[in-house]
Amino acid sequence: MANKTKHPTATNLQIIVGSTRETRNIDLIVPWVAKRAAQREAFAVEVLDLRDWELPLFAEHMGTLGDINDPTYSAPVVKQWNAKIAAGDAYLFITPEYTHSIPAVLKNAIDSVFASFAFRNKPAAFVGYSVGIAAGTRAVEHLASIAIEAELIPLRNTVLIAKVQQSFAHGEPVDPETEVALDIMLDDLAWWAEVLKQARAGGELPPASVRRRLATAKRTNG
Numbered sequence: 001m002a003n004k005t006k007h008p009t010a011t012n013l014q015i016i017v018g019s020t021r022e023t024r025n026i027d028l029i030v031p032w033v034a035k036r037a038a039q040r041e042a043f044a045v046e047v048l049d050l051r052d053w054e055l056p057l058f059a060e061h062m063g064t065l066g067d068i069n070d071p072t073y074s075a076p077v078v079k080q081w082n083a084k085i086a087a088g089d090a091y092l093f094i095t096p097e098y099t100h101s102i103p104a105v106l107k108n109a110i111d112s113v114f115a116s117f118a119f120r121n122k123p124a125a126f127v128g129y130s131v132g133i134a135a136g137t138r139a140v141e142h143l144a145s146i147a148i149e150a151e152l153i154p155l156r157n158t159v160l161i162a163k164v165q166q167s168f169a170h171g172e173p174v175d176p177e178t179e180v181a182l183d184i185m186l187d188d189l190a191w192w193a194e195v196l197k198q199a200r201a202g203g204e205l206p207p208a209s210v211r212r213r214l215a216t217a218k219r220t221n222g
């Protein structure tokens, strides 16, 4: 689902849907989050449902990548996924809690971008939920750590939804505090997206792995 009718300078916000199983409860949350984000002038919203992205389990190595400046990857869908993520300016991850973490399908989708650095220097916000009282808290904490390693900029303010099956009526949350939490998070995301977009336009440092290689070559070549 895309909403690309906004001003060309609008932030490309990608909402990443972290559960793919049949009967998933995430479908209670996604339409509400997407609607609220799309109501803002700041965002051109695209929902990336991992059900539509049948990514293989991570299998990249130098042989599958080929030319590092234009990698082939292990499957065409991995290349398409990398290009899609590269087109985003900001990310909003919606994740349930699976075994005190995020679903493997979501971790795999993040790992699949490893070689292209497509998430680098862009903000990430998180909505977590579960059917019990934990509200996805541990999944979001874990996702924030993962985000750092992907060189995303994880934001502090989150939306956490406990007892998800009882928390929505007519497509909207029953607790007004949940609306406030989403509003605050979207404000932050819009602000950081703009700041980082401008910063990236001014030039980015190469990834540490590239700088490390350059430093080694310099040492070796005297």
Ligand SMILES: Cc1cc2nc3c(=O)[nH]c(=O)nc-3n(C[C@H](O)[C@H](O)[C@H](O)COP(=O)(O)O)c2cc1C
Residues within 6 Å of the ligand: 019, 020, 021, 023, 024, 025, 026, 027, 096, 097, 098, 099, 100, 101, 129, 130, 131, 132, 133, 134, 135, 136, 164
């Ligand atoms: C494999 C698995 C592990 C789970 N582990 C947790 C957990 O650690 N903590 C929790 O609060 N809920 C846990 N749950 C319950 C989920 O929060 C609940 O099933 C939620 O609806 C999952 O989102 P989904 O329906 O959109 O897939 C787990 C569910 C699954 C399927």
